[in-house]
Amino acid sequence: MIPFSFEYHRADSLEEAALVYQQIQASGQKPIYYGGGTEILTMARLAQIHFDAVIDIKQIPQCQRLERADDAIVFGAGVSLDRIGQANLWPLLSQAGARVADHSVRCKITLGGNLAGTLPYREVALPFMLFSSDAHGLVFGPGGSRDVPFKELFNGQLNLRPGEFLVELRVAQFAAEVPALSVKKTRLDWVDYPLFTVAMVRVNSEIRVAFSGVTGCPFISDAINRTLSAAASWDDRAQSAVAHISDSVVDDLHGSAKYRRFLLTRTLADMLAKIEE
Amino acid sequence: MFSYTTRQSLILQVNQDALTVTPRPSDTLLYTLRQELGFTGAKPGCENGDCGACTVIFDNLPLKSCLMLTAEAVGHEITTVEGLHHTALQDAFMDHWAFQCGYCTSGFLTTAHALLTRHPDADRQTMVEWLRSNLCRCTGYQEIGDAVWSVLQARQT
Amino acid sequence: MSTIGQSVRRTEAPNKVTGRAKYNADTHVPGTLWAHLAVSSEAHAKILGIDRDNAMTMAGVKAIVTGDDVSLLCGEVLEDRPPLAKSKVRYYGEPIALVVATGEAEAILAALAIQVDYQKLPVVHTPLEAMSSDAPLIHEDLGHYVIAQPPISPQPGTNIADVVKLRKGDMNVGWKSSAVSIEGNFTLPSIDHAAMETRSAKVEILHDGRVIVHTTTQAPFEVQKLLSQYFGIKQGKVIVNAPLVGGAFGGKATVQLEILAYLASKAVGGRLVQLVNSREQDFKTSPVGTGLQAKIKLGATRQGKLTAAELTFWVDVGAYTDSSPRMARAITSDCTGPYRVDHVHCDTYCLYTNHTYATAYRGFGHMPMTFCIERAMDKLANALSIDPLQLRRLNAIQPGQTTPTGVTLNLSRLGNLDACIDRMNDLVTKPPGQVTRVAPHRVRATGVSCFWKTSSSPPDASSGAIITFNQEGSMNLSTGTVEFGAGTKTTSAQILAERMDMSIEDIHVHTHINTKVDPEHWKTVASLSTFMVGRAVLDAADDAISQLKSLAAVVLRCAPTDLAVGQGRVFIKDDPTMNVAFKDIVHGYQYPEGNAIGGQVIGRGTYIVRHLSPLNPDDGQGRPGPAWTVGCQAVEVELDTSDGTYEILRAMTVVDIGRLINPKGALGMVMGGMCQGLGYGSREAVRYDALGRLVTDQFRTYRTMRMGEQPNYQVDFIETPQIDAPYGARAVGEHGVLAIPSALANALARAAGVEIDSLPATPEAIWRLGTEVQA
Ligand SMILES: Cc1cc2nc3c(=O)[nH]c(=O)nc-3n(C[C@H](O)[C@H](O)[C@H](O)COP(=O)(O)OP(=O)(O)OC[C@H]3O[C@@H](n4cnc5c(N)ncnc54)[C@H](O)[C@@H]3O)c2cc1C
Ligand code: FES
Ligand code: FES
Secondary structure, eight states, X not given: OOOSOOEEEEOSSHHHHHHHHHHHHHTTOOEEEESSOXXXXXXXXXXXXXXXXXXXXXXXXXXXXXXXXXXXXXXXXXXXXXXXXXXXXXXXXXXXXXXXXXXXXXXXXXXHHHHHSSSSXXXXXXXXXXXXXXXXXXXXXXXXXXXXXXXXXXXXXXXXXXXXXXXXXXXXXXXXXXXXXXXXXXXXXXXXXXXXXEEEEEEXXXXXXXXXXXXXXXXXXHHHHHHHHSSSOHHHHHHHHHHHXXXXXXXXXXXXXXXXXXXXXXXXXXXXXXXXX | OEEEOSSOOEEXXXXXXXXXXXXXXXXXXXXXXXIITOOTTSOOSOSSSXXXXXXXXXXXXXXXXXXXXXXXXXXXXXEOGGGXXXXXXXXXXXXXXXXXXXXXXXXXXXXHHHHHHHOTTOOHHHHHHHHTTSOOSSSOSHHXXXXXXXXXXXXXX | OOOTTOOOOOTTHHHHTTTOOOBGGGOOOTTOEEEEEEEOSOSSEEEEEEEOHHHHTSTTEEEEXXXXXXXXXXXXXXXXXXXXXXXXXXXXXXXXXXXXXXXXXXXXXXXXXXXEEEEEOOOOOSHHHHHSTTSOOSOTTGGGOEESSSOOOOOTTSSEEEXXXXXXXXXXXXXXXXXXEEEEEEEEOOBOOOOXXXXXXXXXXXXXSOEEEEEOOSOXXXXXXXXXXXXXXXXXXXXXXXXXXXXXXXXXXXXXHHHHHHHHHHHTTTOOEEEEOOHHHHHHTSOEEOEEEEEEEEEEOTTOOEEEEEEEEEEEEETOOTTHHHHHHHHHHTXXXXXXXXXXXXXXXXXXXXXXXXXXXXXXXXXXXXXXXXXXXXXXXXXXTOOHHHHHHHHBOOTTSBOTTOOBXXXXXXXXXXXXXXXXXXXXXXXXXXXXXXETTEEEEEEEEEEEEOOOOOTTOEEEEEEEEOTTSOEEEEESOOOSSSOHHHHHHHHHHHHHTOOGGGEEEOOSEETTTSOOBSOSOTTOHHHHHHHHHHHHHHHHHHHHHHHHHXXXXXXXXXXXXXXXXXXXXXXXXXXXXXXXXXXXXXXXXXXXXXXXXXXXXXXXXXXXXXXXXXXXXXXOOSOOEEEEEEEEEEEETTTOOEEEEEEEEEEEOSSOSSHHHHHHHHHHHHHHHHHHHHTOOOOBOTTSOBOOOSTTTSOOOOTTOOOEEEEEEEOOOOTTSGGGOOOOTTGGGTTHHHHHHHHHHHHHTSOOOXXXXXXXXXXXXXXXXXX
8 A cells, every 4th residue: 555645636638737737836745747657656655756646647638649640650658558569550669668567567557657767777768769860759848838859858768847748759650661679688587677678770771779778778879870780790790889888787686787798799689680681 | 637635535437336435545446446345356466566466457458456546547447356257267267277375366367357358369479468467376377378268269269 | 976086176266266265354344453564674783772753653653562562582493583673683674663553554654754773783694604603693692592392402602593413324334335426515595485465464352361363374273372372371362363375385384473463452452453564574574485505415336326415404594593493304304305325414504694584485495405406416417427317216215215314114105206207207208318409509408306205293293173064964174274275175175075975065164264163283384284184084074974873873773883874864885775864863863753862963083193203313313204295307498508598398297196186286286386496496586685685575576487487387196195194195285396496407407518506597697607617
C-alpha cells in the first residue's frame, strides 16, 4: 500500500492539465504528471518520491494519438507500449518498446512515462534518437504548447520546462522505411533490466546507432556512427566503435563493465552483419 | 476533469456489478479490491509490478492492480478471478495440475483469460509472452503453459 | 476402484481457481491494528540510540516497541536472536522497532520516522572470513546463550556457532588404497525461498489469557510451543491457526513474525494486530536459505571405486542460528552423496556472518551439499576419463552397505539407485561425457548428478489423525499438516479412501489447521508428511474400522472378524448382501423399536518415528532418519561458447518414489523442484554490497525463473516400496531440486571446458571463466 496521501486529477484537455498543475503549485503543493503510473506508484509505495497530487494526462485526446498524419507518424505520450506494438506503425519503436518490462506492465507503461522516468534506460527514446533531425515533440505547459526538435527535447533525458509535459512525438514516415534493428541483452532472463539495448538503422550506406544501458543514459555519438559506417569488417568496426565509449560503462548487479563491453562488441558486429545483408 | 482529492465514494464496475467504495485517492486498485470489496482473489505478491499475482482484467487487458490507482479505474470494466465462472480455463488448470499452493493462480487465470479474449488465435510464442508477466514459485511452468495451451487449441480447432 | 495411483484432483482445487481459497492475509477484520517494522540499514553496527519520539506523536500510532522493551532471546536450537535488535544489529534488514497503529499507512509512515543512531562495525561477509582468527566477533555472548535443543557446540570467542564431526573408517587406509585423487573448492550463495505469499501473522490476546494466532506457517505446533515457552503462557492457551499457505519451501517453518505480532498485541492491551511482510522485508528481514563454502577431496582406485572422502563445509548461517545446526547435521549425515565410501572425514562448521540469517530451505542443506559432491564426482570422472554416469553407477550405494553415519541399509530403507541411473542412461540418449558441436559457436552437453536424502527429524517427531463421521456416512479427516501446495491433504484423503475402500468424494479434509482441535504434526517439513501423517491416518482408519465392525457385529449378529468394510458399508465377507450402511451405525445404531446402541464412531491414530538417534558428537555416528529417497538427475544445455549464453534444453529426473500415490501430484512436485533448482543454478542468489547490505530485495533483482525459460522436463519414477511407509510411498516433496544445480553446472562445465564451482552460473560467469582459461 502507498502510505502517504495525495490527490488524483484526471485532465480531459491539455489546458486543464496545465492549469490544475499551476493551481496546485500556487497553493504551495507539489503536483506531478501521471502517465502509466508504474514508476510513480512503485516509488511512492517505498516513499522514495514525494508529491501532493498526480495529474493523469494519458487519456487527453492529444496524448492518445497513434496515427499517420501527412508525412509523419504521431505517437501520443499517453499511449501504452502495448498499443504501440499492436499498431506497429514504426516497427523499430515497437521492437524497442516490446522489451521493456513484461507484457502486462506494457499495457500500462506509456511512451511519455518511459521517456520521463527515473530509470536510466528509456529504451523507447532510442528510435527517435536515430532520427533526431526528423523527429519532433509537442510539449504543453503554462506557456501553452511548444514544438521542439527531438534533439533539443531529449539528450539522454527529457528536457522540459517547469510545469510542462510531453503531449506527443512525431517522426518522419521514412524512418519506418529503412532497415532497422533493436537488440536488448540481459544478464540471462528475457524479462529483466537491460545490460544494454542497441537500436541501429541503415540510411543508405550510413549506419546510426543509439545505446541504452551502456553508460548512464541513452546516447548517440557521431563519432561512433562514423566508425560504424566506415569501410571495414563488421568485427573491426564494432571494436573501434566500442573503443570510442570511454570510461563510464555501467558496472552493476546485472553485469560488469568488462562483460558489457565484450558483449556490446559482439552484438554490434552481429547487428551490422544483419543490417548490411 | 475528474478530481478525486480526499476519501469519498466512487463507483467501480467490478465483475459486472456497480460497487461503491471509499478509498483514499492514493489507494491502489489492488488495495481497494481486497480491503474494501473482499475480492481477495487478487493477491499481493510484490506490490511492485513484478509478480502478476494481482492481475485483473481491465477492459479486456491484463493489468496489474498494484500498478493502478483505484480512481483510475472509474469508468472501466474490471474482472477479477471471482468474476470467472466455470470457464474451460479453470477446468484446464485443475486437470493439468497447473498450481500447487495456488497463490499465483488468480493472476495466471486472469492473464490467460484476457489472452483468450483478445487473441483467440494466439500461437505458443504469444502465449508465453503474455504469461511471462506472472511468477509462479511452485510449479515448473510447463503445467500452466499446457493448461492454457489446451484451451487455446480447443478454441482454434 | 483404488484411489492409490490415481491423479485425483487436489481437494482444495476448486477454491484455488475461483479465488475463494483464503490465505492468511485474505481475511481482514475491521478494527484490526497494523504493525510495521523499522529495520536496520546497517549490516553490523552498535545501536547508540533509537529516537521514536517523533514517530510516537504521529497520527494513529498506538505503540512503538524496541529491543529495550523486550528481554528475550529466541532460537529453535540456540537462543541467540533477540526478536528486536538489542544494543547492536547483526544484519541489514534486522527488526529494530515495531510500530503499532490504527492503519497500515499510519504504521508504515511512523516506522519511516524512527531515527536510529549507529556506530558501524566491520562486516563479516563470508563463512571463511568468519573463520579467520582476526574476524570481528558477531556474538560476543556466545558462551552465555541457552541451548534450547541440543546437540550444538558453540565456540565462544569465535564466530563458530557449531561444529559437527563425522569420522568413518580410517583415512590413512582410504588414501593409501586410492590411485587418483581430486580436490575442489566451492562457494554457493544463499537462496531466497521467494514464496509468492509473503509471511504474515495476526495475534490477539484475549482477556482470559488466551492467545489467538493466525499465521503463514509450516509449523503451527512449533509456534504454539515457542510462544508458550517464550512468554510463559500455558500451551493450551495458545491457539494457532494455519490457513492455506501460499508457498513455503522451508521458509515458513521458522518462527519470527508470530513473536513480533505477539509483542505488538501485548503493547496495545491485547488487541488484534496484523503484521504483514512487504516483499522487500520478506527478502531482507525474514530468513533465507543457507549458502556455504566447501572443500572436498575424493580418492578413488584406477577403476573408479571411491576409497576416501575428506569434506569440510563452512555453512553461512548469517546473523543467527535458527535451524542451521540441525541442518549442518543433515548435511553431514549424507555428506558423501549416495555413494559407498568406506573412509570419510567430514567437518561441518556453522558460521555467523553479517548476512540475513538462514533457515531451512527445500532439501535442508542437501542442495548446496549435493552441488559440491556432484561437482567433485565430475572432476573425478574427468581425472579418470570415465563416463560420469558410469562413475556414479560404479559407486552407487547398495543395500547391505552403511551410510556415513553408520546406518546399515536395506532395499526398503534405501530404494534402488542403480535402477534410477540405468533409466537415466536411457533418457540422456548420449553419454553425458560427450560434447556435441551443433554450430560453429554452439555446443551441447549433458550433466548428471545423483542425490539422496533422509529426513533428519528429531527422534521423537510425531503425528496424529482423527476421523469423524457425518450422519450420511461420509468422513471428516483432521491431521496436523499444513497445505502449502505439496498436496498432503489430498494424499492423506487418498490413503484414507484406500483403507476404507471408499470414494474420495466422501472424504472431507480439514485444510485450515487449528492447534486446539487438530492433532499435532511435528512440522510440515522434510518431506515427511506423507509418511508420518499417512501412518497416523492408517492407524485412525483401523481404529474406526474396528469400532464399525464391533457395532455391525451386533447388528448383523456375527463376530467382528466375519466382517469387512467397503463402499460405505460393513458387510459379511462371505455374503456381502448381508451388510449395514455406515449411515446407520456411525452415529449409533437404532433398532426399529427406537432403542439405540453404540455411539459416534471416532477414529484416532498416531505415529511416532522410531529407532532414530542423534549423531554422536565425536564421530557423527547415529541414525538420522527412517529411510532415504534416491534419484538421478540430468540437464542438457546448448551453450554459445563465444559469449557464455546458453539455453537449457532438457531437464530429467528419475527418482525412486517407493509407490506413486498421485502421479500428477508427484510429477508436479518434482518438476516444480527442478524449476527451482534451475533457478538457483542459473540466476538466483541473495547478494550483498560491500557494506553487507542486501541488494536483492525485489523480484527485479532477485531473479527467479519465468514462463518460457523452463526446459523440457522428463520425469520418470522407480517404485521400490518403503515397507513401513503408507502403501510404500517414499518422501519426494523436496527432492526435485536437489541435484539439478549440480547437473546444470556439470553440463555447462563440460560444454565450456571450465570448472564451474560457484553459483549462479550466469553467462557472464561462464564467459569470465573461459577468458581465464585462455589467459
Ligand atoms: C515490472 C516492471 C518492470 C520494468 N522493467 C523496465 C525495463 O525493462 N526497462 C525500463 O526502462 N523500465 C522498466 N520499468 C520501469 C518503467 O520504465 C517505468 O515504470 C515506466 O517507463 C514508466 O512509465 P509510466 O507511463 O508508467 O510512467 P509514470 O510512472 O506515470 O511516470 C514516470 C515519470 O514520468 C513522468 N511522466 C509521465 N508521463 C509524462 C509525460 N507525458 N510528460 C512528462 N512527464 C511524464 C512522471 O511525472 C514520472 O516522473 C519496469 C517497471 C515495472 C513495474
Ligand atoms: S502484486 Fe502486483 S505484480 Fe506483484
Ligand atoms: S502455485 Fe504456488 S506460486 Fe504458483
